[in-house]
Amino acid sequence: MRILVAGAAGFIGSHLCERLLADGHTVHAVDNFITGRERNLEHLAHHPHFLFEQADVTKQYRPKGHFDMVMNLASPASPRDYLAHPIETLEVGSIGTQNLLELARRCNARFLLTSTSECYGDPLEHPQAETYWGNVNPVGPRSCYDESKRFAEAITMAYHRTYAVRTNIARIFNTFGPRMKLDDGRVVPQFVDQALRNQPLSIYGDGKQTRSFCYVGDLVDGLVRLSMSDERYPVNLGNPIEMTILEFAERIRDLAGATSPIEFHPLPQDDPKRRRPDITKARNMLGWEPRTTLETGLRATIEYFRPQVVEPVAV
Ligand code: NAD
Ligand code: UDP
Numbered sequence: 001m002r003i004l005v006a007g008a009a010g011f012i013g014s015h016l017c018e019r020l021l022a023d024g025h026t027v028h029a030v031d032n033f034i035t036g037r038e039r040n041l042e043h044l045a046h047h048p049h050f051l052f053e054q055a056d057v058t059k060q061y062r063p064k065g066h067f068d069m070v071m072n073l074a075s076p077a078s079p080r081d082y083l084a085h086p087i088e089t090l091e092v093g094s095i096g097t098q099n100l101l102e103l104a105r106r107c108n109a110r111f112l113l114t115s116t117s118e119c120y121g122d123p124l125e126h127p128q129a130e131t132y133w134g135n136v137n138p139v140g141p142r143s144c145y146d147e148s149k150r151f152a153e154a155i156t157m158a159y160h161r162t163y164a165v166r167t168n169i170a171r172i173f174n175t176f177g178p179r180m181k182l183d184d185g186r187v188v189p190q191f192v193d194q195a196l197r198n199q200p201l202s203i204y205g206d207g208k209q210t211r212s213f214c215y216v217g218d219l220v221d222g223l224v225r226l227s228m229s230d231e232r233y234p235v236n237l238g239n240p241i242e243m244t245i246l247e248f249a250e251r252i253r254d255l256a257g258a259t260s261p262i263e264f265h266p267l268p269q270d271d272p273k274r275r276r277p278d279i280t281k282a283r284n285m286l287g288w289e290p291r292t293t294l295e296t297g298l299r300a301t302i303e304y305f306r307p308q309v310v311e312p313v314a315v
Contacts, residue, residue: 002026002066004109006057006100007073009036011180012114012172014044015220016071021047023224028063031074032056034088035081040179057096058088063103069110069227072100075149077116079142079268080185086144093148094155101159101167110166112227113156115234117173118146122272127242129278130171130234140270153234160232168226173238173277177216177297178304188213191249192302195256196309205267207246212276214239215297218290225286238277239290255298 003020007013008029013036017027026049029041033054044050055061057074075092076082082089097113104111120128121136136146153169160167176188183189194201214237222237229235243251246262253260282288 001068002028003069003071004028004030004063004067004103005071005073006030006096007036007075008052009033009038009040010073010077011040011177012175012216012219013073014040014179015177015216016073016223017041017044017050019220019224021049025049027051028053028067030055030057030063034085035076035078035181035184037181057099058091061099061103067103067107067109069112070100070104070107071112071114071223071227072097073114075114076145078184078186079145082145083141089144090148093152097152098155101155101165105159105163105165110168110227111156111159112168112170112223113152114223115149115153115169115171116145117171117236117238117275117277118142119150119153119171120275121146122270123274126274127240127276127278128236130236130281137270142270157232166230167232168229169234170223170226171234171236172219173214173236173275174211175214175216175219175238177301180301182305182308187211187245187248188301189305191252192256192305193309195253195258195260196302196306198258198260200261200263201249201253202263202265203245203249204265204271206264207249207262208244209267209271210242210244210274210276211248212239212242213248213294213297214290215292218292222282222286222288225288229286231285235282235285236277236279237282237288238279240277240279241294242274242276251294252298252302255295256302
């Protein structure tokens, strides 16, 4: 297939491009570098079936030629990034998603949206199944991301219902791995950076809030499976193993061989208290579940970051 990947220079997008090329597809990658980086795609630059285009999908965006599939990963995703770019985040989820849906419609292509567990907000149901409608503050600081993605899901369903575009919606839960940015503020790069420098680990709040972390290779496999399925309603993709942020900090500290103390900081507004995906639907419909252990994933991630950290602690 000839596949357009929007947001290709980002963390997940770059791994997805790699996987699609390995599966024998031709990839047309697009990114405006608002949060992504050229170096995430450096190793693919000379691949005969890979083409990169620098473009903003919220502007007049009409790439030439036919596509069999359009995969939309374009959006700032780290809270630090979307809080720094709230308007761009709302625009890419709305205008950007519609532009890409139009492209899919014109080409009679499949379309995949990468949505998020943030659609559930600070959830009142636990674990979160796709049937839960969420508890989102529509005017809080995180709303630029949450509502942008909720709109993106709504317009994706509308294109399916109105124009019969073959759409899929992935609700991705916290994902980590190599090619995250060391300074993007998300908890994994932040703790790894601090641990490798033997500096205090910054816990927001009391650290009793929970998350469930999925390794990027597993997540990409879920996206590929979902993109070939006929399921039009959202499907959760994430790791159901839940832990507190305090436990998570201790795991990273141990694996990095650090002795960093824990330091408590104020909890950001509307930070979800608990998050764990119910992945029954992905298991039953896609035959998918995460395979990589947290330890294996974290070791690979720590080794990716180690050379970027100035004067890491010896192990
Ligand atoms: P990322 O910030 O690393 O990648 C996003 C990419 O989109 C970046 O390269 C950025 O430059 C690009 N982009 C943003 N706006 C654009 C625009 N207008 N035109 C072209 N390119 C644009 O984030 P990520 O972690 O790789 O996330 C990828 C997707 O998965 C996002 O849509 C995100 O919402 C979703 N997601 C990620 C996670 C996670 O844990 N990483 C969780 C839930 C959902
Ligand atoms: N967090 C933390 N210390 C940090 C960064 C994040 O305690 O240095 C917490 C954050 O408050 C949240 C969790 O870790 O409860 C996950 O944060 P992240 O920004 O990675 O993603 P989120 O799930 O909030 O989108």
